[in-house]
Amino acid sequence: MKCEQWYQLADARADDWQALMQAACAKREAHWGRQISYSRKVFIPLTNLCRDRCGYCTFVKQPGQCGAGYLSGAEVLSIVRRGERLGCKEALFSLGEKPERRYPEARAWLADSGYASTLDYLLAQCLRVLQESTLIPHINCGTASIEELSRIKAVCASFGMMLESLSPRLLHKGGAHHACPDKVPKRRLATLAAAGELQLATTSGILIGIGETWRERIDSLYALAELHQRYGHIQEVIVQNFRAKAGTKMAQFPEPTMDDMLRTLTAARLILPVEVSLQAPPNLQEHFERYLQAGINDFGGISPVTQDHINPERAWPAIGEIARRTKACGLQLVERLSLYPAFQPFLRGTPAKAIAAQAGDNGLAREQSHLVAQEA
Ligand SMILES: O=c1nc2n(C[C@H](O)[C@H](O)[C@H](O)CO)c3cc(O)ccc3cc-2c(=O)[nH]1
Numbered sequence: 001m002k003c004e005q006w007y008q009l010a011d012a013r014a015d016d017w018q019a020l021m022q023a024a025c026a027k028r029e030a031h032w033g034r035q036i037s038y039s040r041k042v043f044i045p046l047t048n049l050c051r052d053r054c055g056y057c058t059f060v061k062q063p064g065q066c067g068a069g070y071l072s073g074a075e076v077l078s079i080v081r082r083g084e085r086l087g088c089k090e091a092l093f094s095l096g097e098k099p100e101r102r103y104p105e106a107r108a109w110l111a112d113s114g115y116a117s118t119l120d121y122l123l124a125q126c127l128r129v130l131q132e133s134t135l136i137p138h139i140n141c142g143t144a145s146i147e148e149l150s151r152i153k154a155v156c157a158s159f160g161m162m163l164e165s166l167s168p169r170l171l172h173k174g175g176a177h178h179a180c181p182d183k184v185p186k187r188r189l190a191t192l193a194a195a196g197e198l199q200l201a202t203t204s205g206i207l208i209g210i211g212e213t214w215r216e217r218i219d220s221l222y223a224l225a226e227l228h229q230r231y232g233h234i235q236e237v238i239v240q241n242f243r244a245k246a247g248t249k250m251a252q253f254p255e256p257t258m259d260d261m262l263r264t265l266t267a268a269r270l271i272l273p274v275e276v277s278l279q280a281p282p283n284l285q286e287h288f289e290r291y292l293q294a295g296i297n298d299f300g301g302i303s304p305v306t307q308d309h310i311n312p313e314r315a316w317p318a319i320g321e322i323a324r325r326t327k328a329c330g331l332q333l334v335e336r337l338s339l340y341p342a343f344q345p346f347l348r349g350t351p352a353k354a355i356a357a358q359a360g361d362n363g364l365a366r367e368q369s370h371l372v373a374q375e376a
Pocket residue numbers: 039041043090092138139140159160161162203204236238299300301302308309310311338
């Protein structure tokens with residue numbers, strides 16, 4: 001289907017969508033089979049300070065609202081050790097954008113600790129996790145230059161940055177991305193392209209229901225598909241539904257419905273190349289198993305240890321519960337590693353060794369080496 005035809009589906013009838021959802025499921029099954037994956041992770045909010053002000057975000061804090069401003073090395077390691085004990089494989093470092101450019105407090109903390117920037121501190125913590133634990137960092141630090149990304153590549157297996165939306169209107173006064181230099185679509189696209197140049201396995205995605213139109217949503221999906229066609233580095237695309245949060249500028253903004261999610265996921269599955277994993281989070285909607293009917297093959301990072309620091313009021317369903325509801329849909333929930341196997345050749349040095357150690361002894365074939373062998 002052409003881009004123009006997707007635009008026109010904005011006001012399609014339920015019947016039309018039924019057939020498209022079936023096509024999305026058939027496409028999923030042809031490549032991913034009947035297995036739906038998730039990654040067992042710990043979430044490490046290295047700093048809640050951020051120079052941006054997204055209208056939907058409760059993660060962001062001001063100096064004085066978040067202790068020292070940064071987690072200490074000991075705090076990071078303590079989260080990681082708890083994760084190791086519960087079989088986690090991924091350490092998701094998620095943090096605010098370049099807070100030292102906004103806050104003297106952040107600059108002072110970094111200088112006292114011997115670091116020139118948040119990125120330097122992040123890289124030091126990731127290296128330590130890589131060297132001293134069995135977990136592998138997945139870094140979600142926002143926009144970055146190609147030089148920064150090449151340093152990032154040395155200490156992780158994969159990088160994540162949501163495109164969010166290509167809509168430039170969201171940057172206007174009253175929009176979700178007003179006063180957010182790091183949410184300018186061009187800068188997001190440039191970061192994703194630089195990751196492609198470096199052959200850094202990348203997770204991206206869109207946040208839906210933040211004021212974008214259906215057309216803009218389709219444009220965002222096409223932009224991600226084109227990036228992957230050009231560089232081959234997009235390992236997964238997340239379609240995440242906006243949740244309104246008290247205390248934010250968008251507290252009264254309407255949330256996307258289940259139908260919005262199903263239609264967007266269907267479009268994503270049919271627009272993106274099939275080898276790009278399609279992920280939706282199970283904790284942001286009651287009947288998340290319905291996403292399976294729109295062609296997703298992955299539920300993303302789920303933690304038995306930490307909360308979802310981005311959506312702290314939305315507890316993850318227990319992994320057993322997700323497995324049960326997936327099975328009731330005729331599919332099987334399986335654990336995967338943070339890096340998909342097609343991307344192992346991207347890795348060099350320490351991250352390559354770490355992934356080989358995680359993938360090496362699971363007794364599965366190479367193409368399934370990102371899956372964790374199930375108990376008999
Ligand atoms: O628990 C969460 N994990 C989030 N993840 C992690 C994700 O669920 C997986 O852990 C990774 O995709 C690795 O598989 C993100 C990763 C990104 O690269 C970009 C955005 C997100 C957003 C979230 C999120 O809101 N909550």
